[in-house]
Amino acid sequence: MAKLKAIKGHIIYTKVKDCFEIHENSYIVIDDKKIVGIYNELPDIYKDVAIIDYGYNSIIIPSFIDLHIHAPQYLQMGIGLDLELIEWLDQYTFKYEALFSDVNYAKKLYPRFVDALYREGTLRSCIFATIHNESNNVLIDELKKKKLSAYVGKVNMNQNAPDDLLQSTECSIEETKRFIEDSNNTGDSIKPIITPRFAPCCTSELLEELGELSIEKQLPVQTHLSENKKEVEWVKSLFPNNKNYSDVYKRHQLYGNQKTILAHSIYLTNEEVEMASKEKNVYLVHCPSSNSNLSSGIMPVTYYLDKGINVGLGTDVGAGNKLSMADVITNAIQYSKIRHVYNEEERVLSLSESFFLATKMNGSFFGKVGSFEKDYYFDALIIRDPDPLTSCLSPLERLQRFLYCGSSNSIVERYLEGEII
Ligand code: GUN
Numbered sequence: 001m002a003k004l005k006a007i008k009g010h011i012i013y014t015k016v017k018d019c020f021e022i023h024e025n026s027y028i029v030i031d032d033k034k035i036v037g038i039y040n041e042l043p044d045i046y047k048d049v050a051i052i053d054y055g056y057n058s059i060i061i062p063s064f065i066d067l068h069i070h071a072p073q074y075l076q077m078g079i080g081l082d083l084e085l086i087e088w089l090d091q092y093t094f095k096y097e098a099l100f101s102d103v104n105y106a107k108k109l110y111p112r113f114v115d116a117l118y119r120e121g122t123l124r125s126c127i128f129a130t131i132h133n134e135s136n137n138v139l140i141d142e143l144k145k146k147k148l149s150a151y152v153g154k155v156n157m158n159q160n161a162p163d164d165l166l167q168s169t170e171c172s173i174e175e176t177k178r179f180i181e182d183s184n185n186t187g188d189s190i191k192p193i194i195t196p197r198f199a200p201c202c203t204s205e206l207l208e209e210l211g212e213l214s215i216e217k218q219l220p221v222q223t224h225l226s227e228n229k230k231e232v233e234w235v236k237s238l239f240p241n242n243k244n245y246s247d248v249y250k251r252h253q254l255y256g257n258q259k260t261i262l263a264h265s266i267y268l269t270n271e272e273v274e275m276a277s278k279e280k281n282v283y284l285v286h287c288p289s290s291n292s293n294l295s296s297g298i299m300p301v302t303y304y305l306d307k308g309i310n311v312g313l314g315t316d317v318g319a320g321n322k323l324s325m326a327d328v329i330t331n332a333i334q335y336s337k338i339r340h341v342y343n344e345e346e347r348v349l350s351l352s353e354s355f356f357l358a359t360k361m362n363g364s365f366f367g368k369v370g371s372f373e374k375d376y377y378f379d380a381l382i383i384r385d386p387d388p389l390t391s392c393l394s395p396l397e398r399l400q401r402f403l404y405c406g407s408s409n410s411i412v413e414r415y416l417e418g419e420i421i
């Protein structure tokens, strides 16, 4: 009984993408880390449990998950966004990432990055770090200090970047193995993820060894796919024997053998769309803010969803200019409306769908996360608008206000696995 508690308020979440589950003034009963059930009236067997009542002006929602973010780009956010991908990488990103050869720089920047994740209610994320393990370990320590959960990847590159960001294949693999060992020793909340930056920065040999490592260690994979038209052409010229960009990863066992995040995935051929729709482990991650900033394009989200593909959402900070997943949820809807205007056959993404992607779909990468169904981890945000003027709003209207025009100031409490963090 001691580990049981009940959280009271207006509860909103999505079980399926097409509608919200809304329980006004109800109780979520939690046993240690996990949800037992939601009740309108507390059943007799729970009448003695501790109740935390958040009141009529709060809503309780699943906390956010970001499936694609670059920690070292936190300072770079908003800079150089008048460029396209390859120029942006060359002129800004690689220069900023090289700074992490100095662990003291990481010690200054990573606490700020992790604080920002916490503040925005992104309690779990899939993070690209850099090639530098000493700095990568600082990131892990900071995430642990703030009690956040994450997959963190040591980035792999052995070609097409400045010399100070390149490692030989052998060194890149050795350092990846060392990173896996270090991060596996830090407990359950932080886990390693195999991270080839993207095909242009990796030789076939490096991709092959990373694929083998992911299978041997049963580790998920994250990388970029088909973000920019020039990039797609570049990959064709670098890997002429592969059928398409997705096939480059597939042939190197980096596509669907383990859970796989493919950020952007905008310019997929029909064949690649069919391929993704057959892979339960593959998540195509939409990063709308980044894609508009770098003039990359817009993912056809609803087309992919209707094909049964797992579509996740990410900020892609620093090409994305905000850490807020509320912004990503609303941007995804706004950009899908623009696609719809130019192609009426492609339907608009609904609010419940976009919310579902940022919570239950993104959460499925971590396990039973992102929903308030029985046996899910209780990961939640308490959102409060103290202005008495808003007392007439329904719980769903409160959620809409928060997503479209709220800020992290409205997040008054954060729960990860049943604990206030
Ligand atoms: N492709 C390869 N590296 C990157 C990166 O750092 N950001 C984005 N948006 N795309 C990439």
Ligand code: FE
Pocket: 068, 070, 224, 263, 316
């Ligand atoms: Fe990215």
